[in-house]
Amino acid sequence: MARFRVYALKSSEVIALDLQADLVELLPTRVMAPLYPVTTMTWAFSRLNPRFVIDGQTYSLATQRMSAVDQRDIGREVVNLSSRSDEITAALDFLFQGF
Template identity: 50%
Template structure:
């Protein structure tokens, strides 16, 4: 698994963005934020909830809902958002640092 990749969860119809550093590859979990279909989101804060297109549909990364997930729950990668790494990192910085 690689940072900034989008995965489907095995147990539910949910996509997540892998946020954890690849340096910590021996841990049995990944930290991820869910992707919500944009039409289901009632509010956004641009820096906290960046928008992405995956599979031709628009999603919002719900950074404020990030969680540690066991590797056994994470399916294969379906998209790569590494070209948006700065924006994703800025969202997590905003969550934890407020800037």
């Protein structure tokens, strides 16, 4: 698993973004936040819920719904969002620091 990569979860139709630093990869879990199609996420804060186009569909990152996911439940890699790392980190800062 790698930070800023989006993975399909084996137990559902949800895709999730890995937020955990790679330095702590020995843990059996990864901290991830789900991505939902913008059509199903009726509200969003632009700084908290950045949007990404993945396979032609626009998704919103539900930063406030992050949780630990057992590595056994993480499936295939969908896309690498490392190029958007500053925006993702800003969403985490907004959630925890308020700015």
